[in-house]
Amino acid sequence: MTDSDPGAALARLLAIMARLRAPDGCPWDQVQDFASIAPYTVEEAYEVADAIARGPDFPQLLDELGDLLLQVVYHAQMAQEAGHFGFAQVAEAIAAKMIRRHPHVFGEAAARDAGMQERAWEAQKAAERAARAEAGTLAGVPVGLPALTRALKIARRAARVGFDWPDAPAVLDKLEEEAAELRAELPGMDRARQADELGDLFFVMVNLARKLELDPExxxxxxxxxxxxxxxxxxxxxxxxxxxxxxxxxxxxxxxxxxxxxxxxxxxx
Structure with a gap:
């Protein structure tokens, strides 16, 4: 099955969202804002991932992708109402970004090697962060990410500039060190210290997964x-x-x- 007219379908969805937010629309939708909708956006992304993990379950995936698209439309509608941007600007911005980050496809560059492309991608993202005045290797890693995902992104950023363990066994040694430090805090019942040491243990485990080229999630x-x-x-x-x-x-x-x-x-x- 293929889409007959994606543009018409999207226009219909945008019109439905605008109608829901209108003064005579849905009372619940009218009172929502970016902060209240954000948790639903995250939830829908996870439900997409769940549908993929279960097969993928294509009928469920179709439904969940629709729910996720609605979240993008919802945020864009609220931004438009506030005079910031609309859905068209969202689509145009991501299209421009994809072209900018793929010069080997849309430009003259001939870098077809996957490793070279990954380095070029990261260089482009670094340039974009610099343009946004985000200084530092770790700048721009979203604080709203799940902690496990954010830990992996932070560790990868640090590793790119050489701040890393040499191999997985070295990370295991560090894991044993952190486990010992946590064990030493158990008798004292200092909850803050225990939380600090447990956090260190989690972070090292994320790095072990990275060294083993495994997804910790x-x-x-x-x-x-x-x-x-x-x-x-x-x-x-x-x-x-x-x-x-x-x-x-x-x-x-x-x-x-x-x-x-x-x-x-x-x-x-």
């Missing part, structure tokens, strides 16, 4: 899914014996947990 998502799968199976095994987890006790739960792991190993999981 995907790694954690996989761990979440594995824990959920095993916990559900453990719970089902207990239920077959007429027990609930809270009543079975830790020893019984651990025994069933190990049984689930053994069954997965035997099945090659």
């Amino acid at each position: 995907a790694c954690l998502a996989g761990a979440n899914a594995k824990f959920e799968r095993r916990f559900n199976q453990m719970e089902a095994r207990l239920a077959a014996r007429g027990q609930a987890p809270a009543d079975a006790g830790l020893a019984a739960m651990e025994a069933e947990w190990q049984a689930v792991k053994a069954a997965e190993a035997a099945a090659g999981g």
